[in-house]
Amino acid sequence: SKLNQQVLKLLSKHEFISGQKMAEALSISRTAVWKAVQNLKEDGYTVKSVASKGYKLIGASNELNETLLTSMIKDSKLFSEVIYRDTVDSTQKIAFQKITDIKKPFIVVAGEQTGGRGRFNREWTSPEKSGLYMSAVFKPDIYLNEIIKFNLFLSLAIANAIEETFDLDAGIKWPNDIYIDGKKVCGFLTEVVSENNVIQNIICGIGINLYETEEITALETATSIENEMKKNGRMNSDTESFLTRLIHELEQQYHQFMNTPFSSIKEEWMAKSIIFGKEMRISEMNRTFLAKPVDITDEGFLLAVDRYGETHKIISADIEF
């Protein structure tokens, strides 16, 4: 309820806060405060009460399970099923194993990945209960060349979900990352199963660092939602509402992708993009060069101009600031 959320907000802003203070701040009775705290505990939050000091929020609720996840998609017009595992090698692998059995779009979520991977088989650090590790499978029946465009809609869905849930500035770093304040908070990848140039399945892997762990801190270029929230004295406390939002955004952007051209979201996408107008190091399969990204075409090709004024059309690359 709204009251629970308000109490949670107060708790996360203070080291300790008394029931009386919260009651005053929210203009409610102390009993109502007490009830809200009990509700939060039932939702999985750890709240300690210390005599003469008040309440202290110790742990946030970050547990997911299949029941909870299934309830999240019960009104979905797109996703038919959710598979949840505490620990997996990679959610991508599970998704691939199930694509023929499950005829409709579905989602795989894991609490931890022991063999999480990025593009080109790079490792994706996936520590236990601290990130969202998900594979979403779509069944579009579209031509293979549309996949580049899919990535653009997908990146917007993720950036929107982060902004809406956590009120943080999420920047899209083409082609496969979401950044906050100069660091990578999310990586995504799209793999396809196609036949005769037609895509039957898109297996879209999304990894988001929600909580700060030693593993994430150790990665120089990485950050977590928790870390970014702390910068403004806030606490990251809601995996559940984030995932609910993300699923909703995925449905919306997928619908847009299937029904409208990239130009319908281009302005919004450009506004969230963090690579334009800066000189970047662009690495394609067999060459690396410096150039400034200036635009993106309706087909999803990046246009970048090098120092000699030559324009390069880029399909897929790694780019660094």
Ligand code: BTX
């Ligand atoms: P990528 O190849 O663009 O990024 C991988 C690179 O990012 C690594 O080489 C490393 O430098 C850095 N990195 C690794 N782990 C993290 C992390 N947790 N946070 C920030 N940076 C990191 C991007 O690949 C696509 C990643 C998709 C991951 C999802 S998780 C669910 C699904 N299952 C699976 O195995 N992969 C996807």
